[in-house]
Amino acid sequence: MANLFMISFLHLLIGIYGVAGNMLNDNFNILEELENLDINEEDVEPSWTSERGGKVLVNVDSFGAVGDGVSDDTEAFRKAWDTACSTPKSVFLVPPGCHYLVNATKFKGPCVDRLVLQIDGTIVAPDEPENWDPNLPRLWLDFSNLQGVAFQALQRGSNSKNLSPIEHVNSQTFIQLDLTQYNLLKALTIDSSSFVKVKGLTIQNSQQKNFVISKSDSIGVYGVQVSCPGDSPNTDGIHITGSTNVVLQDCKIGTGDDCVSIVNGSSNINMNRIYCGPGHGVSIGSLGKDNSLGIVTKVVLDTAFLCNTTNGVRIKTWQGGYGYVHGVRFENVRMEDVANPIIIDQFYCDSPKPCQNQTSAVQISQIMYRNISGTTKRKEAMKFACSDTVPCSNIVLSNINLERKDGTVDTYCNSAQGLGYGVVHPSADCLKVRGEESYTKKCCGYEEIDFSAAKI
Numbered sequence: 001m002a003n004l005f006m007i008s009f010l011h012l013l014i015g016i017y018g019v020a021g022n023m024l025n026d027n028f029n030i031l032e033e034l035e036n037l038d039i040n041e042e043d044v045e046p047s048w049t050s051e052r053g054g055k056v057l058v059n060v061d062s063f064g065a066v067g068d069g070v071s072d073d074t075e076a077f078r079k080a081w082d083t084a085c086s087t088p089k090s091v092f093l094v095p096p097g098c099h100y101l102v103n104a105t106k107f108k109g110p111c112v113d114r115l116v117l118q119i120d121g122t123i124v125a126p127d128e129p130e131n132w133d134p135n136l137p138r139l140w141l142d143f144s145n146l147q148g149v150a151f152q153a154l155q156r157g158s159n160s161k162n163l164s165p166i167e168h169v170n171s172q173t174f175i176q177l178d179l180t181q182y183n184l185l186k187a188l189t190i191d192s193s194s195f196v197k198v199k200g201l202t203i204q205n206s207q208q209k210n211f212v213i214s215k216s217d218s219i220g221v222y223g224v225q226v227s228c229p230g231d232s233p234n235t236d237g238i239h240i241t242g243s244t245n246v247v248l249q250d251c252k253i254g255t256g257d258d259c260v261s262i263v264n265g266s267s268n269i270n271m272n273r274i275y276c277g278p279g280h281g282v283s284i285g286s287l288g289k290d291n292s293l294g295i296v297t298k299v300v301l302d303t304a305f306l307c308n309t310t311n312g313v314r315i316k317t318w319q320g321g322y323g324y325v326h327g328v329r330f331e332n333v334r335m336e337d338v339a340n341p342i343i344i345d346q347f348y349c350d351s352p353k354p355c356q357n358q359t360s361a362v363q364i365s366q367i368m369y370r371n372i373s374g375t376t377k378r379k380e381a382m383k384f385a386c387s388d389t390v391p392c393s394n395i396v397l398s399n400i401n402l403e404r405k406d407g408t409v410d411t412y413c414n415s416a417q418g419l420g421y422g423v424v425h426p427s428a429d430c431l432k433v434r435g436e437e438s439y440t441k442k443c444c445g446y447e448e449i450d451f452s453a454a455k456i
């Protein structure tokens, strides 16, 4: 690993300083890969959604929806869905200004091409537990097997021109669910789908996970807001599982658990301009619970603001799992009053009984943190608590500046290896492999690297 890393580091420097060099084997360009993780947003965005004219409106009101927030509009939604799903060029319309009470419902595809869901009104969930469908205890609005579908909503005060094929202005839009004591509930789920765009929805007060993207590919989420009280348990904002090529952009999330959580089977996840707070930060994991497999690769968070959160950017794994987290870049992140701004926790244990240390663990490597600044609540602004048996490797820190009010700030390492360049405050010397401290020397130029560790 150390060899691989040295070569990568060299590559990185070449990138920074423009030093030419052809002795590098392209197989070893980890850092270059880290720098080029971004996926093309256009690849996930259905392209027809701004098309106007020729649309068939399927208004839930035409199917008997009342929209008074009290009458049961579930059946109207189901019928409207069946029609919209089977009608070419249709727009499933939830009109503005009304509150539609809808039970837990599965909206199944496949549907005809280019279906648009225009959700301008408010969909509310039943709040009495006895009104929940016992057959769907974990779900509320569950959309599955969709290909090429756009969910969109007008945001309050926004200009309709850019958002919708239908003209509405100043409508208030959100999916609302009131808190009750229900367990494991997912408010909005997109499952087993591809090429789905979700734009401008607001999701409020989910009992647990607000928005779940599961077993899907090519999903774009733009301008989505999630809000839950900071003390609501397990209310993840956006949860991504088993999904690839996902873009989250311009999302504002305040919740009682992770603002974003990315778990097993997810790859090519691109997050851009994310606001998080209150909440538990942006997380990869948890992974490896109950000795399970956890694989997450190619995740980029670029431009984020985290305010008053318990964690900033976090990777969390349980003892005893297997699999790996490879290729992650967190960059351009501003933290304000964050308890654990940068944290890898391989001793994660969200269970009433203590977890024993085990010999297997999800392996963590190639994690880059770049341009991350702000204030930390705890002394250990950076914490790399890695598995004793499966160390973290190739952690790269660049331009980190985390401060604490009383001036004491520190980095914790357990079984973690990596390096820093540029400003790294607090210093992260504990990432250097013992006995190899010399290899980065002052860490500011090609010539100063001691290549003795790099045996190609």
Ligand SMILES: *[C@@H]1O[C@H](CO)[C@@H](O)[C@H](O)[C@H]1NC(C)=O
Residues within 6 Å of the ligand: 072, 074, 075, 103, 130, 131, 132, 133
């Ligand atoms: C919605 O849930 C309520 C309470 O369980 C039930 O009475 C009603 O029939 C459900 N509506 C539909 C359309 O299934």
Ligand SMILES: *[C@@H]1O[C@H](CO)[C@@H](O)[C@H](O)[C@H]1NC(C)=O
Residues within 6 Å of the ligand: 230, 231, 278, 308
């Ligand atoms: C920080 O978050 C906590 C818990 O959600 C909340 O009680 C507190 O008011 C927040 N503080 C600020 C300054 O927003």
Ligand SMILES: *[C@@H]1O[C@H](CO)[C@@H](O)[C@H](O)[C@H]1NC(C)=O
Residues within 6 Å of the ligand: 242, 264, 265, 266, 292, 293, 294, 295
């Ligand atoms: C983890 O994801 C892989 C696909 O990458 C899947 O085959 C496996 O079943 C998942 N494991 C768990 C525990 O979800």
Ligand SMILES: *[C@@H]1O[C@H](CO)[C@@H](O)[C@H](O)[C@H]1NC(C)=O
Residues within 6 Å of the ligand: 303, 304, 331, 332, 333, 334, 371, 372
């Ligand atoms: C560093 O990140 C901050 C916060 O996102 C951003 O405002 C700033 O432009 C970034 N600096 C550079 C050099 O990219």
Ligand SMILES: *[C@@H]1O[C@H](CO)[C@@H](O)[C@H](O)[C@H]1NC(C)=O
Residues within 6 Å of the ligand: 347, 355, 356, 357, 388, 414
């Ligand atoms: C597990 O290992 C870590 C790191 O070596 C150590 O700090 C912690 O105390 C151990 N936990 C248990 C329950 O043995």
